[in-house]
Amino acid sequence: xxxxxxxIVTAAFALVVYLLLVLWSGSIGLWSSSELIAGGVLSALVGxxxxxxxxxxxxxxxxxxxxxxxxxxxLIGPFFLAMARANLDVAYRVITGxxxxxxxxxxxxxxxDLARTVLANSITLTPGTLTVDVDDESGExxxxxxxxxREEPRPEDVCGPFPTWARxxxx
Numbered sequence: 001x002x003x004x005x006x007x008i009v010t011a012a013f014a015l016v017v018y019l020l021l022v023l024w025s026g027s028i029g030l031w032s033s034s035e036l037i038a039g040g041v042l043s044a045l046v047g048x049x050x051x052x053x054x055x056x057x058x059x060x061x062x063x064x065x066x067x068x069x070x071x072x073x074x075l076i077g078p079f080f081l082a083m084a085r086a087n088l089d090v091a092y093r094v095i096t097g098x099x100x101x102x103x104x105x106x107x108x109x110x111x112x113d114l115a116r117t118v119l120a121n122s123i124t125l126t127p128g129t130l131t132v133d134v135d136d137e138s139g140e141x142x143x144x145x146x147x148x149x150r151e152e153p154r155p156e157d158v159c160g161p162f163p164t165w166a167r168x169x170x171x
Contacts, residue, residue: 011047013063015039052113062114067169074165082160083126090127093146102148103132107140108155108163115170116141122162129158
């Protein structure tokens with residue numbers, strides 16, 4: 001029953017957001033019939049896909065405005081800086097040939113799927129690292145890293161402040 005409620009509420013929220021985005025884009029009235037149909041179909045799909053992520057362990061937590069502000073600050077600040085540094089580091093390693101690639105394992109201690117998704121995507125979007133797998137039971141990440149410094153790295157060695165920010169945003 002909870003999954004159905006999560007799906008319905010998520011789909012309704014997605015429909016409201018969609019309708020606000022296409023407000024007055026039709027030639028007659030507020031919305032055309034094709035916009036309403038497209039909004040209903042897209043909202044149902046969003047509800048099916050994102051309903052579980054939005055509602056696990058905490059209900060409305062990702063609908064809280066301060067979490068969106070934190071996420072925006074994270075993207076503009078720490079994530080952008082880490083990406084800029086990683087681009088320079090990868091360029092340096094390509095030019096000099098100083099590469100020690102390998103797959104490392106670490107546990108950032110994240111509890112929710114959404115926090116793990118934020119971290120996995122942040123790692124993958126940063127040049128020189130790629131999230132290969134995440135163990136659902138233990139929460140361990142397997143990451144291909146261009147410059148393995150230690151066999152058992154700490155999360156900060158591989159992805160800097162990303163786990164702390166994922167925890168702030170999604171847990």
